[in-house]
Amino acid sequence: MRVLSTVDAWLDVAHLSDPDQRIAGWSADYEAAFPSVFEVYYRSWGSHARRVEAAKSAPTLIESVRRAEGRAIELLQTAEQDFRDHGLIDGDDLNVVLMVGGRSSNGWVADHEGQPTLFLALEYLGLSPYDDLLVVHELTHVAQQRLSADARDATYTSALALLVEGSAVTTTRLLRPGFSDSAYLWSDEEHGEWVSRCEVSAPRIARLVLDHLDTLDDDEGVAPLFRNREHGHVPARAGYWAGDQIAQALVTQGIGLSDLLAVDAAEGRRLAARWGEQLA
Structure with a gap:
């Protein structure tokens, strides 16, 4: 180091x-x-x-x-x-x-x-x-x-950002077990209600993800996913919650951490689209 x-x-x-x-x-x-x-x-x-x-x-x-x-x-x-x-x-x-x-x-x-x-x-x-x-x-x-070359060099779409941020949250869960969803997603214990709202709003979050798979992650159209900005019934920073859901499912299916962190943009898009289609 x-x-x-x-x-x-x-x-x-x-x-x-x-x-x-x-x-x-x-x-x-x-x-x-x-x-x-x-x-x-x-x-x-x-x-x-x-x-x-x-x-x-x-x-x-x-x-x-x-x-x-x-x-x-x-x-x-x-x-x-x-x-x-x-x-x-x-x-x-x-x-x-x-x-x-x-x-x-x-x-x-x-x-x-x-x-x-x-x-x-x-x-x-x-x-x-x-x-x-x-x-x-x-x-x-x-x-x-x-x-992952894409994680370093690719232009970040919302789909790629979902997998990158979600995989970081899930990796932290695995290496530092025993904390709340609020701790992993917000680094505090003040956002339990936000987690519940994401769960209730999952179909709307999924619809936003599907509509913007190829939208750049800093575009105003996906502001509720990655910024501290709520819109309608989509909680602020909901993309971190969604990405964590996707990454946790992959780990449950047996993917190792190295493979999880090595995901490329094309695979990230496929995974985000599949998650969105299941919940929208």
């Missing part, structure tokens, strides 16, 4: 007593020390508008960020071994960036310096055990990009 941490540079700024100096130093010193990291961050997961508040609040987060850095490394070491034991990663396949951002995203996988890389935002890591579930979920995406 190769870990790049921005924490020391962030601490240099966080310890500045003058708020104006912290605001100036956030961009000029902290972000400037890691240009490739923040280029990835602001491409899709961060917001420049949050810089000022992040700099202002930095002193209040010093101890929690230090703890989160140590906790993240422990979780990553354990998860890395679990993934190696299951044959999901090998060699030097795990690249990690530990950073402090503007509390806009907690974890994601993106290409960094030519490699699929797991990013964790320490100011937003969350509490135990949900931080562990997040790490395993996002590490699954690294494994997917190693095992």
Whole structure:
């Protein structure tokens, strides 16, 4: 595992007593020390508008960020071994960036310096055990990009996104058993009612999936599937629930984790279509 941490540079700024100096130093010193990291961050997961508040609040987060850095490394070491034991990663396949951002995203996988890389935002890591579930979920995406060319390089349709996200949820279930649906799908215990609503709304979710198998996953037409945006009787982020249903069924049928994570776009479309036709 190769870990790049921005924490020391962030601490240099966080310890500045003058708020104006912290605001100036956030961009000029902290972000400037890691240009490739923040280029990835602001491409899709961060917001420049949050810089000022992040700099202002930095002193209040010093101890929690230090703890989160140590906790993240422990979780990553354990998860890395679990993934190696299951044959999901090998060699030097795990690249990690530990950073402090503007509390806009907690974890994601993106290409960094030519490699699929797991990013964790320490100011937003969350509490135990949900931080562990997040790490395993996002590490699954690294494994997917190693095992499936489509997961790494293909343009994501809603069908492919269903399988990619659903397989990450199901893999987390298998490697970290014993938690609730809310924990696996939301990293908290506050969404039990949302799970029930997805179950009741399954035919409508399936219809939306069928109507948009080839729609790009960031299109407004599929916003209820992958974004925190409800529409009609389709709950927000319902695609994660649907994808998890599809992936769990595959595991029940005997597919191994390596094969589950290696699914290509064509197979993902077939599986999403079959699920939709069964429930619509």
